[in-house]
Amino acid sequence: MHLNDFLIMRHELLLTVIAVIVLIVDLNLKRDRKTAVIPVALALFFVNVVAGFLPAPTGVLFGGMYKTTALTILMKNVLNIGLFIVMLQSVTWLRRPVIREKVSEFFLLLLATLIGMNFMISSGHFLMLYLGLELATIPIAALAAYIHGVGRSAEAGIKLILSSALSSGILLFGLSMIYGTTGSMYFTGVAAAFTKAPLQVLGFIFFFAGMAFKISLVPFHLWTADVYEGAPVNVTSYLSVVSKGATVFILIIVLYTVFTAIVPIWRDIVYFIAVLTMSIGNLFALRQKNLKRFLAFSSIAQAGFILLGVVAGSKMGMTSVIYFVLVYIFSNLGAFGVVSAISSVTGRETIPDYDGLYRTNPKLSLLMMLSLFSLAGIPPVAGFFGKFFLFTSAASAGYYWLVFIAVINATISLYYYLMVVKAMFINKNDNPIEKIKSDLPTRIALILCTAGIVIIGFYSAIYEAIQRLSIGVF
Amino acid sequence: MDFLSLFVLVPLLTIVGILLTKEGQMVRRVSAVGMGVQLTLAAVLVIRYLLERHGGNTEQWLFTADHLWFKSLNIHYAVGVDGISVAMVALTAMVIFAGIFASWEVDSLPKEFFTSLILLSSGVFGFFISLDMFTMFLFYELAVIPMYLLIGIWGSGPKEYSAMKLTIMLMGGSALLLVGLLGLYFNSTAGGGPPTFNFTEIARIHLPVQVQRFFFPFTFIGFGVLGALFPLHTWSPDGHSSAPTAVSMLHAGVLMKLGGYGCFRIAIFLMPEAAQQMAWIFIILTTISIVYGAFGALMQKDLKYINAYSSVSHCGIVLFALLMFNQTAMTGAIIQMVSHGLMTALFFALIGMIYSRTHTRIIDEMGGLMKVIPFLSAAYVIAGLASLGLPGFSGFVAEMTVFVGAFRHTDTFHRIVTIIATTSIVITAVYILRVVGILLLGPIKNEHYQHLGEAHWYERLSTVTLIFGITAIGLAPLWLSRMIGFSLGPVIEKLTALPVAGLF
Numbered sequence: 001m002h003l004n005d006f007l008i009m010r011h012e013l014l015l016t017v018i019a020v021i022v023l024i025v026d027l028n029l030k031r032d033r034k035t036a037v038i039p040v041a042l043a044l045f046f047v048n049v050v051a052g053f054l055p056a057p058t059g060v061l062f063g064g065m066y067k068t069t070a071l072t073i074l075m076k077n078v079l080n081i082g083l084f085i086v087m088l089q090s091v092t093w094l095r096r097p098v099i100r101e102k103v104s105e106f107f108l109l110l111l112a113t114l115i116g117m118n119f120m121i122s123s124g125h126f127l128m129l130y131l132g133l134e135l136a137t138i139p140i141a142a143l144a145a146y147i148h149g150v151g152r153s154a155e156a157g158i159k160l161i162l163s164s165a166l167s168s169g170i171l172l173f174g175l176s177m178i179y180g181t182t183g184s185m186y187f188t189g190v191a192a193a194f195t196k197a198p199l200q201v202l203g204f205i206f207f208f209a210g211m212a213f214k215i216s217l218v219p220f221h222l223w224t225a226d227v228y229e230g231a232p233v234n235v236t237s238y239l240s241v242v243s244k245g246a247t248v249f250i251l252i253i254v255l256y257t258v259f260t261a262i263v264p265i266w267r268d269i270v271y272f273i274a275v276l277t278m279s280i281g282n283l284f285a286l287r288q289k290n291l292k293r294f295l296a297f298s299s300i301a302q303a304g305f306i307l308l309g310v311v312a313g314s315k316m317g318m319t320s321v322i323y324f325v326l327v328y329i330f331s332n333l334g335a336f337g338v339v340s341a342i343s344s345v346t347g348r349e350t351i352p353d354y355d356g357l358y359r360t361n362p363k364l365s366l367l368m369m370l371s372l373f374s375l376a377g378i379p380p381v382a383g384f385f386g387k388f389f390l391f392t393s394a395a396s397a398g399y400y401w402l403v404f405i406a407v408i409n410a411t412i413s414l415y416y417y418l419m420v421v422k423a424m425f426i427n428k429n430d431n432p433i434e435k436i437k438s439d440l441p442t443r444i445a446l447i448l449c450t451a452g453i454v455i456i457g458f459y460s461a462i463y464e465a466i467q468r469l470s471i472g473v474f
Numbered sequence: 475m476d477f478l479s480l481f482v483l484v485p486l487l488t489i490v491g492i493l494l495t496k497e498g499q500m501v502r503r504v505s506a507v508g509m510g511v512q513l514t515l516a517a518v519l520v521i522r523y524l525l526e527r528h529g530g531n532t533e534q535w536l537f538t539a540d541h542l543w544f545k546s547l548n549i550h551y552a553v554g555v556d557g558i559s560v561a562m563v564a565l566t567a568m569v570i571f572a573g574i575f576a577s578w579e580v581d582s583l584p585k586e587f588f589t590s591l592i593l594l595s596s597g598v599f600g601f602f603i604s605l606d607m608f609t610m611f612l613f614y615e616l617a618v619i620p621m622y623l624l625i626g627i628w629g630s631g632p633k634e635y636s637a638m639k640l641t642i643m644l645m646g647g648s649a650l651l652l653v654g655l656l657g658l659y660f661n662s663t664a665g666g667g668p669p670t671f672n673f674t675e676i677a678r679i680h681l682p683v684q685v686q687r688f689f690f691p692f693t694f695i696g697f698g699v700l701g702a703l704f705p706l707h708t709w710s711p712d713g714h715s716s717a718p719t720a721v722s723m724l725h726a727g728v729l730m731k732l733g734g735y736g737c738f739r740i741a742i743f744l745m746p747e748a749a750q751q752m753a754w755i756f757i758i759l760t761t762i763s764i765v766y767g768a769f770g771a772l773m774q775k776d777l778k779y780i781n782a783y784s785s786v787s788h789c790g791i792v793l794f795a796l797l798m799f800n801q802t803a804m805t806g807a808i809i810q811m812v813s814h815g816l817m818t819a820l821f822f823a824l825i826g827m828i829y830s831r832t833h834t835r836i837i838d839e840m841g842g843l844m845k846v847i848p849f850l851s852a853a854y855v856i857a858g859l860a861s862l863g864l865p866g867f868s869g870f871v872a873e874m875t876v877f878v879g880a881f882r883h884t885d886t887f888h889r890i891v892t893i894i895a896t897t898s899i900v901i902t903a904v905y906i907l908r909v910v911g912i913l914l915l916g917p918i919k920n921e922h923y924q925h926l927g928e929a930h931w932y933e934r935l936s937t938v939t940l941i942f943g944i945t946a947i948g949l950a951p952l953w954l955s956r957m958i959g960f961s962l963g964p965v966i967e968k969l970t971a972l973p974v975a976g977l978f
Contacts, residue, residue, distance in 0.1 A: 392547065
């Protein structure tokens with residue numbers, strides 16, 4: 001391989017190098033000094049985030065199995081930012097007793113999943129996609145079961161691994177049909193040989209179902225709530241934001257570049273699933289008391305909104321999806337960051353626990369409110385722009401009724417987001433959560449989220465930059 | 475920096491100022507100064523606008539500015555005003571200025587209170603000066619959301635229920651609206667250009683009639699929810715009665731006018747054919763609003779509920795008049811918006827002041843207040859008389875113009891609804907005089923009310939500002955109607971080109 005080839009794969013290679021360094025550093029630390037790996041990992045990963053933005057060549061490797069374009073670089077950078085914030089938010093939790101003994105495993109597993117996601121996004125071959133997807137999923141199951149001795153955490157891990165094994169099976173089954181009928185696993189080969197033959201369409205449906213499992217679209221969402229609740233907060237936030245974002249990215253790439261022959265068919269499917277996902281996610285979120293479950297269902301609903309951009313099939317659609325995922329990373333991580341900051345100190349994570357939070361922790365409450373407003377799509381925060389552009393792209397394809405259903409759902413979602421705001425600002429409480437002193441990494445993470453939520457919307461250059469790189473079917 | 479953007483910038487700077495202060499007293503002063511500057515700016519705007527027109531400037535939109543924002547979507551930050559928006563901006567400035575002084579005694583979390591209140595007002599100002607429907611929509615939602623916290627935290631009675639109901643209903647309205655706006659955006663390509671959110675550009679394009687017919691209901695109902703269109707008005711009585719004084723003032727006084735303004739500016743202006751064809755449905759609904767609101771007010775015992783229902787009735791008149799599609803009635807509609815805005819704000823301010831003294835809002839428990847608090851009582855009578863349309867006050871000018879305009883239509887349908895709607899004047903007189911009689915006149919019912927304190931300076935300032943506006947319009951209505959009339963021209967031109975469609 002030439003230097004150029006290394007540069008083309010720099011996202012994955014850098015992550016691998018970081019993982020190795022973390023491992024080496026960990027080997028040289030005494031058992032009670034394991035937390036010293038935290039600053040090393042954070043610093044290295046920060047370098048990686050910055051390096052991701054440096055200009056570098058694009059190109060194809062391994063005979064077309066792996067390809068890097070400006071678009072994939074953009075997507076990987078978005079995911080990098082997400083993981084960086086998650087890592088910052090985890091620090092307080094990682095320093096807790098018991099957990100502090102296996103800090104480096106946490107980072108290794110996280111990095112491994114990100115490598116998987118990057119390969120997945122860069123894939124030009126379904127087998128590469130599958131490998132990336134598995135690498136992105138299996139370590140997360142280990143992460144979900146990270147707190148040993150806690151039943152719910154183990155349950156979350158088992159549920160995640162079983163359901164993802166099932167969905168991988170379904171996905172592979174679909175791929176085998178596609179391979180059998182088209183004679184190729186390369187994206188270009190499949191796209192060229194794809195007709196509307198029933199077996200091919202069936203193969204596509206299985207493939208889509210497998211992906212829908214990973215994004216937890218209704219009716220493939222049943223694992224989500226239990227896993228989200230049982231897993232540690234930071235793993236939940238990673239799962240609901242970065243992992244979901246990565247799968248959405250590859251799904252939209254595949255839909256827009258490979259399955260162009262059956263656009264009307266996948267549009268109908270996506271339309272139908274979008275309506276189901278938004279509505280059911282919302283209805284379940286209405287009833288939750290545990291904040292992690294609450295955010296789990298709200299993130300299901302958000303995935304339904306994302307499909308509004310997917311269904312458009314246009315350049316505008318892809319732009320709005322990537323833009324929304326970027327906004328969603330900051331908003332959801334803002335909300336999870338607050339939950340994590342509070343739960344890692346006090347262990348309290350239900351909505352009634354947050355009664356009267358504003359009186360004791362005004363800053364955390366304000367950030368939580370901004371994040372929730374952003375998730376609900378309320379101006380002037382970035383979520384408003386994200387949702388607005390998703391709706392615009394769906395409307396551009398003439399799906400006005402879908403937009404109508406979506407905005408009604410957005411209104412319903414506002415109700416439950418406001419319930420949390422109500423708890424923090426309006427409800428009285430004799431026993432509120434005490435004043436929380438966050439440490440530096442948590443504070444940096446929360447400041448990053450706040451800045452992202454406020455700036456991304458108004459700073460239109462970000463949208464334009466994404467727009468230049470996006471592609472569409474039409 | 476263009477002149478109009480100052481109207482958004484000054485509130486935002488005021489908020490920054492509030493956040494920098496430490497104690498309650500300073501917060502109030504900063505807010506008062508900020509909104510004082512805003513009122514001065516509004517006065518300057520009115521004078522500059524009149525001078526421009528006097529100087530023979532016939533451009534429809536003055537003081538325009540346009541900045542490209544999202545290039546690939548052709549979204550601009552575009553501002554500009556005509557006579558109607560100037561009137562609305564002036565109204566908002568007066569109400570928020572009076573509102574700051576009416577909430578001088580807020581002592582729980584004053585910083586947060588004034589921040590939310592002023593943030594809300596910046597949304598309203600932004601809405602009225604926007605020419606681009608994207609920013610318009612953004613400002614619209616920006617004005618709705620602080621309301622939740624304002625009612626939920628500082629409200630009274632079933633405040634959490636009312637706050638949630640109000641927010642969800644208004645956001646539901648904006649959901650409909652969003653569909654309408656997107657429809658207008660994508661169909662604006664009918665003129666050959668790229669899609670645009672700028673409604674002055676869309677107004678030049680003739681949208682296909684079937685497109686109009688699909689999107690008109692979304693837009694009209696979407697704005698109509700905020701304008702208390704029957705049967706979507708139910709947030710209004712609950713919301714207004716639970717809200718703290720300044721919020722009721724701002725909400726009934728200004729925010730409900732966003733609905734009327736939007737119906738006029740977007741729904742009717744951009745989709746005149748659909749408006750003509752569907753007007754009858756909405757005329758019937760608004761007629762119900764007018765009469766039902768008035769009867770509702772008649773039955774209530776709580777002062778705020780009375781006034782909230784009366785607002786439903788009066789805002790019904792606004793929408794009713796807009797749907798009459800002629801110069802006279804529409805002029806009346808705009809005057810009614812301004813007049814009702816000032817009047818209802820005055821009402822709510824006074825109710826708040828009376829409540830802070832008597833600690834009740836049930837009219838039967840009070841009596842003879844004229845003897846103990848003559849200033850506030852006299853102001854209440856003035857507001858009442860303006861509300862029932864006594865000549866000399868703004869209400870008379872507005873309602874007179876509206877009903878004269880409505881009576882221009884000679885077909886049976888319009889005649890009948892006009893006559894029904896006109897009956898509300900009588901009912902209004904009944905409920906206003908009933909309240910005045912029980913509340914202010916007669917013997918003092920409660921021993922404790924013997925020694926109620928008279929209005930403080932800030933309360934007087936708040937009251938006088940609003941009374942000044944009401945009487946100014948009442949005594950010199952031509953001044954306002956001329957300012958409006960010129961700007962109504964383009965809308966009327968579009969509408970009169972079409973045949974009038976009646977039900978019968």
